[in-house]
Amino acid sequence: MTSDNKAAITPATTRHNPWVRLWCGKPPSLFLLGIATAVTAVMAIPIIYVLIQGVQADPARWRLLLDQRIPALLQRSLGLAVTVTSLALLVGAPLAWLVTRTDLPGRDVWHWLLALPMVIPPYVGAMTYIIVFGPRGLMWRSFGSTFLDVYSFTGVSLVLASFTFPYVFLLASSSLRRMNRNYEEAAAVAGLSPAQALLRVTLPLLRPALGAGALLVALYVLADFGAVNMLRYSTFTTAIFYQIGSFDQSSAAILSVVLVSLTVLLLYLENRAKAGVRYSSVRGTWHCRQPVRLGKLKPLAMAFVTTVFLFTAVLPLAVLIFWSVTGIANGALDQRFFGFALNSFVTAGAAALIAGILALPVVYLRRRHPGAVSAFLNRLSYTGYSLPGVIVALGMIFLFNNYVRFLYGTAFMLILAYVVRFMPQSLQATETALSQVPPQLEEAAQSLGFSPGRVLRRVTAPLAVPGVMAGVSFVFVSALKELPATLLLRPAGMDTLAVRIWIEASEAFYHSAAPAALLIVLLSILPLKWMLSKY
Amino acid sequence: MLKRTMLLLVVTAIVLTALIGCTPRQTNTGKGEVVVYSARNESFVLPLLNSFEQQTGIKVRLLTGNETLVNKILEERNNVQADVFLSNDAGALEYLRLAEALSSNQSPALKIIDETYRADDGSWVGLSARTRVLIYNKDLISEEEMPKTLWELTDPKWSGQFMITRGGNGSMVAHVAALRAVWGDDKTTEWIGAVRKNAGAVVNGHGDIRRSVGAGEYAFGLVNNYYFHQQLSEPTNNNVGAIYPDQGEQGIGAFVNAAGVGLLNGGPNRSNAVALIDFLLQPDQQRAFAYTSMEVPLNPSVESNPIARPISEYTTMAVRLQDIGAMWADAKALIERGGLDLDLGQ
Numbered sequence A: 001m002t003s004d005n006k007a008a009i010t011p012a013t014t015r016h017n018p019w020v021r022l023w024c025g026k027p028p029s030l031f032l033l034g035i036a037t038a039v040t041a042v043m044a045i046p047i048i049y050v051l052i053q054g055v056q057a058d059p060a061r062w063r064l065l066l067d068q069r070i071p072a073l074l075q076r077s078l079g080l081a082v083t084v085t086s087l088a089l090l091v092g093a094p095l096a097w098l099v100t101r102t103d104l105p106g107r108d109v110w111h112w113l114l115a116l117p118m119v120i121p122p123y124v125g126a127m128t129y130i131i132v133f134g135p136r137g138l139m140w141r142s143f144g145s146t147f148l149d150v151y152s153f154t155g156v157s158l159v160l161a162s163f164t165f166p167y168v169f170l171l172a173s174s175s176l177r178r179m180n181r182n183y184e185e186a187a188a189v190a191g192l193s194p195a196q197a198l199l200r201v202t203l204p205l206l207r208p209a210l211g212a213g214a215l216l217v218a219l220y221v222l223a224d225f226g227a228v229n230m231l232r233y234s235t236f237t238t239a240i241f242y243q244i245g246s247f248d249q250s251s252a253a254i255l256s257v258v259l260v261s262l263t264v265l266l267l268y269l270e271n272r273a274k275a276g277v278r279y280s281s282v283r284g285t286w287h288c289r290q291p292v293r294l295g296k297l298k299p300l301a302m303a304f305v306t307t308v309f310l311f312t313a314v315l316p317l318a319v320l321i322f323w324s325v326t327g328i329a330n331g332a333l334d335q336r337f338f339g340f341a342l343n344s345f346v347t348a349g350a351a352a353l354i355a356g357i358l359a360l361p362v363v364y365l366r367r368r369h370p371g372a373v374s375a376f377l378n379r380l381s382y383t384g385y386s387l388p389g390v391i392v393a394l395g396m397i398f399l400f401n402n403y404v405r406f407l408y409g410t411a412f413m414l415i416l417a418y419v420v421r422f423m424p425q426s427l428q429a430t431e432t433a434l435s436q437v438p439p440q441l442e443e444a445a446q447s448l449g450f451s452p453g454r455v456l457r458r459v460t461a462p463l464a465v466p467g468v469m470a471g472v473s474f475v476f477v478s479a480l481k482e483l484p485a486t487l488l489l490r491p492a493g494m495d496t497l498a499v500r501i502w503i504e505a506s507e508a509f510y511h512s513a514a515p516a517a518l519l520i521v522l523l524s525i526l527p528l529k530w531m532l533s534k535y
Numbered sequence B: 001m002l003k004r005t006m007l008l009l010v011v012t013a014i015v016l017t018a019l020i021g022c023t024p025r026q027t028n029t030g031k032g033e034v035v036v037y038s039a040r041n042e043s044f045v046l047p048l049l050n051s052f053e054q055q056t057g058i059k060v061r062l063l064t065g066n067e068t069l070v071n072k073i074l075e076e077r078n079n080v081q082a083d084v085f086l087s088n089d090a091g092a093l094e095y096l097r098l099a100e101a102l103s104s105n106q107s108p109a110l111k112i113i114d115e116t117y118r119a120d121d122g123s124w125v126g127l128s129a130r131t132r133v134l135i136y137n138k139d140l141i142s143e144e145e146m147p148k149t150l151w152e153l154t155d156p157k158w159s160g161q162f163m164i165t166r167g168g169n170g171s172m173v174a175h176v177a178a179l180r181a182v183w184g185d186d187k188t189t190e191w192i193g194a195v196r197k198n199a200g201a202v203v204n205g206h207g208d209i210r211r212s213v214g215a216g217e218y219a220f221g222l223v224n225n226y227y228f229h230q231q232l233s234e235p236t237n238n239n240v241g242a243i244y245p246d247q248g249e250q251g252i253g254a255f256v257n258a259a260g261v262g263l264l265n266g267g268p269n270r271s272n273a274v275a276l277i278d279f280l281l282q283p284d285q286q287r288a289f290a291y292t293s294m295e296v297p298l299n300p301s302v303e304s305n306p307i308a309r310p311i312s313e314y315t316t317m318a319v320r321l322q323d324i325g326a327m328w329a330d331a332k333a334l335i336e337r338g339g340l341d342l343d344l345g346q
Helices: A018-022 A030-056 A059-067 A069-101 A107-113 A122-133 A138-143 A153-178 A182-189 A194-223 A226-230 A236-245 A249-276 A295-329 A335-368 A372-381 A389-402 A411-435 A439-447 A452-481 A484-489 A497-506 A510-534 B002-025 B042-056 B069-075 B090-098 B108-112 B170-183 B185-198 B206-215 B225-232 B270-281 B283-293 B321-338
Strands: B033-038 B059-064 B084-087 B124-137 B162-165 B201-203 B220-224 B240-243 B256-263
Touching: A030 A249, A030 A335, A030 A372, A030 A389, A030 A411, A059 A069, A059 A249, A069 A107, A069 A153, A069 A194, A069 A236, A069 A249, A069 A295, A107 A295, A107 A510, A122 A138, A122 A153, A122 A226, A122 A295, A122 A497, A122 A510, A153 A194, A153 A226, A153 A295, A182 A194, A194 A236, A194 A249, A226 A236, A226 A497, A236 A249, A236 A389, A236 A484, A249 A389, A295 A510, A335 A372, A335 A411, A335 A452, A335 A497, A335 A510, A372 A411, A389 A411, A389 A484, A411 A452, A411 A484, A439 A452, A452 A497, A452 A510, A484 A497, A497 A510, B033 B042, B033 B069, B033 B270, B042 B059, B042 B270, B042 B283, B069 B084, B069 B090, B084 B090, B084 B270, B090 B124, B090 B170, B090 B256, B090 B321, B108 B270, B124 B170, B124 B206, B124 B225, B124 B270, B124 B283, B162 B170, B162 B185, B162 B206, B170 B185, B170 B256, B170 B321, B185 B321, B201 B206, B206 B220, B206 B225, B206 B240, B220 B225, B225 B240, B256 B270, B270 B283
Parallel strands: B033 B059, B033 B084, B162 B201, B162 B220
Antiparallel strands: B084 B256, B124 B220, B124 B240, B124 B256
């Protein structure tokens, strides 16, 4: 990690200074440390504040909620998370295997076609399912039966699984691609049938990827507001949203404490499951091998892949396009629409830019000045990660209405909520980008007499910029899609596209909702392309 | 160099966000702006606010929400954001007035509305009447078969057949507050519990009810009368009727609420807010308002949509709207005690 050799020439006296030792001999300037600390504080304070409020809330309220609401909500939230995660695994893992390991026709195309549902925000997906399978939807009008009750547990589970299984699919296929095939070959040589090899060799090797995918899906389900609420289900997240709406902030804070504990528990369990098993895989011996022949099962495999694609991508996109065309023919793209789009772009753009900039000092500190302090700051900056937007929004309302009144009710509050919520995406991308810059290049430049600033400008920055920009675009798209915090924090007269989709869909004005939804979906495809090249 | 670049970036970011944060507060017309919180359906409000903008040059910033805006207004009392509150329900307005969140308004324009439908200090004024009725699907149930009083909804024979809104819906809260005044707390709580048990579906808003009853998913539902009028005007699924409940000599009468507008205390643009309220009281605007929303205007000289039955034609509940305000918050607690949740999916 060290990129220069200052530590080596530091006089022995300062090396025994505890401050210097804390930083492994490379203490940062106070300026950098100050900025990184400030950024971290901004990221973590809103949520910590909510948690403190929740813990300190009136014990009588706690008791009331523990008796009445919390058991039911726990059951509903966990039930949904477990069901959706299982469905996503059952669909995502076999698809990944089919696409990477078999002679499935057109598997390279399927690789990105099956990732497509990821660009459809679940609340938009839910809207399309209501249009088609709703009590008086397309199916009912065409065939006299809805086939599926969208407003049921089954309905919510299927809809959420449809738009989250790509997380499992992508992580599993990426892992399968990188997996050293010698183990599978060894299994074959040892006399295992392909099915046995799959179960006893490939699947165990795939476990970390499946675990990570399952974790992402479960966290997503726990945090989702839009789809869950549109389909008339309830979880902790929707309950917190309504409590904030009715400004019962202490109840909202109490429920938030429980939800955060649940999230932390999930992260812990996944971590432990990972730690329990050690995998070591030798890379670099990978070579091309004949794909598994599906033989007679090929039509069955094709039917499976096509069905999944049909219900998770073709159906929602077709519905969106149809209603968009209807809407545009009726003049949906009026001045108001462009106003909403502008509001979306300005808020999401500002958030993305700020998240991109603020990530730099934190990541830089961690990379160039490793140690307990920088690791701690880095960890804290990830607080917004995996936490529902409603809790971030609650923190914003608490803080701004009590301490920063002049900014309360401005777009700044909303933008900051986006930054807190999505900054981890930018941190991750920046971290990856910087770690891919070989330190030797920087050292070589320095040894040629470049000043550290010049090294940064001429060597590090040009190499890292694409990755940092990818992070910025991730944040942009995430902020564009964000619904609950936007609903709670938008200033008067500043509706965004996501808010409009919500309002129009709740009035069943699908022709007004569809163009905005389609625009968001199209914009989300850009970062998907980047992600696919990575996985 | 690194420091300077970072400093520059940070400063740019802060300046940029500060600029964006402030933009909505600046206006380009010079006439200023007015911030409206509205619990009303946006499609009824928007045309009026647009013509106000065009006629006066005052920019309107609208935040559409629901009855929880009452809580938002109270929460923001020390940091008032809005100037005007458009409410579906006089109970909520009177509740805000009692909490001193509204400011008195001496504008003479208010006099056009009968004083039963406005606050004594003019801080809120009713604009249109909305009566609680039972909308029913004529294909599924006949007028004779329909329950004629609200109490009949507690009969198990209606189990699963009708729809109600969630308990926190503004119209529902005001209705329960009025029932308390007539029935007392115990009978009202019992009614809520039994109705909750019998209801086939508890939904977010009345729009869901009229569409579902019109489409035949349920036989009938409890709504405000203009939702019935709206369903009647749909091109399809419009074979619906309405029962005005509790009529006759023994009946307690149908509950009539008023949608209205309140002037917020300490709002940033008071004079523009008063101008907007005056504007909404103009006969032309009242007519436009009543025709699009299909409610009944409270200004007697303004004709209503012919589809709507005038208030004079049926018995109404003898409860003054002002009296509901004090019961408003309590009514919510009572609804929850009765077993009907304020929000969906609790």
